[in-house]
Amino acid sequence: MRAGVYDNPPLTIISDTGELSGIHVDLLKNIAVKEKWDVTFVPGSITQGIERLKAGEVDILLPLAYSADRVKYLDFNNVTVIVNWGQVYTPKTKAMQSFLDLEGKRVAVVRNNVQYSALKDMMEQFWIKPVYVEVDGFDKVFDLLRHNQVDAGIVGRFYGMANEAKFDVAASPIVFNPIEVRYGFPKGSGSDLIQAIDSQLTAMKGMPNSPYHQALEKYLQISNKKRNAGLDKMGHCHDCSGLRNFCSSKCVPET
Incomplete structure (x- = not known):
């Protein structure tokens, strides 16, 4: 195989x-x-x-x-x-609170990534026009953020959790598209x-x-x-590690 x-x-x-x-x-x-x-x-x-x-x-x-x-x-x-979802990250020197903050901003995204497609569709629906900077991996997204070459970047939440400290970038409260x-x-x-x-x-x-x-x-x-x-203390389901509201499985009490 x-x-x-x-x-x-x-x-x-x-x-x-x-x-x-x-x-x-x-x-x-x-x-x-x-x-x-x-x-x-x-x-x-x-x-x-x-x-x-x-x-x-x-x-x-x-x-x-x-x-x-x-x-x-x-x-x-x-x-x-x-279960994963997309999250918007920024350089430590910048902050974003909503999708409206992406208007006109340079946003690093990964080619062929589901979260990029979802964000693009969402932005078109609300007439928000970021400037997308396409790269080949999440590491390149974070590298651009670290060097302040873009205003925001889209990564999967697990990658973000594992690497935000290493690249010294900031997680925004903007999350979307559970998958x-x-x-x-x-x-x-x-x-x-x-x-x-x-x-x-x-x-x-x-x-x-x-x-x-x-x-x-x-x-x-x-x-x-x-x-x-x-569920754990953060509200993650044990079956799929998704948040309670995003979980695709039925969360049941353990005995």
């Missing part, structure tokens, strides 16, 4: 030496052992990953946010790994893989101390221990 992967911490992490880790990587490696798959990872950008997937050059791409547009030309597994992050497959060719991955994910989610819960605790410090109504 050839697995496309791009750097998107903490979901997928590619170190300076090329070592791979992260929630989606750890889970796929665990599933591969159980299913006796031989996995070769193919690193690149998200744009390269999607193009390789469409061309059948890789069998799976991780991670990949589900969207109605992408499902037209790609397949997804059915069991959500985690289900899964695995992507070439259109019409991944049914056996999808079935196996969904089966393994379903089993892991239902088992305390499974590789799924271990991955969440390792990379997000979200524990599977007993908590009120199945």
